[in-house]
Amino acid sequence: MSLGTALRGPVASIIRQFGEAATWRRITSHYDPAQGRTVETTTDYPVHVVRESFPSHLVDGQAILVTDAKLMIAAQGLDVDPTPGQSGSSDTQVFDMVIVSGVTYRVHRAEPLGAHGA
Numbered sequence: 001m002s003l004g005t006a007l008r009g010p011v012a013s014i015i016r017q018f019g020e021a022a023t024w025r026r027i028t029s030h031y032d033p034a035q036g037r038t039v040e041t042t043t044d045y046p047v048h049v050v051r052e053s054f055p056s057h058l059v060d061g062q063a064i065l066v067t068d069a070k071l072m073i074a075a076q077g078l079d080v081d082p083t084p085g086q087s088g089s090s091d092t093q094v095f096d097m098v099i100v101s102g103v104t105y106r107v108h109r110a111e112p113l114g115a116h117g118a
Helices: 003-018
Strands: 019-034 037-053 069-073 094-099 105-106
Touching: 003 037, 003 069, 019 069, 037 094, 069 094
Parallel strands: none
Antiparallel strands: 019 037, 019 094, 037 069, 094 105
16 A cells, blocks of 8 residues: 555545535536437535645646646545546536635546555
């Protein structure tokens, strides 16, 4: 077991204890031929997050904006698998967002602690 994997439980506990309450929002849309339109479903999940700004040397105004943030989320026990950006089949699209203190962040990348062998 890697150090990152071993730390997941304790880190999740710390985030739940000291992080901000937030909402993980999943929006799923698909075309419904019976209705002749795209149907959208929104589901919210309660989470806790630790929010950090990106260091100024990484903010390039294109890939990373000054308004972007890194969010560490206690995903252990979360009832949804994180989906960065957009995914789904050709007729279904999935978008994930996190809302913290009224600010909505679109999920561009999600990776578990220890994903790079940490």
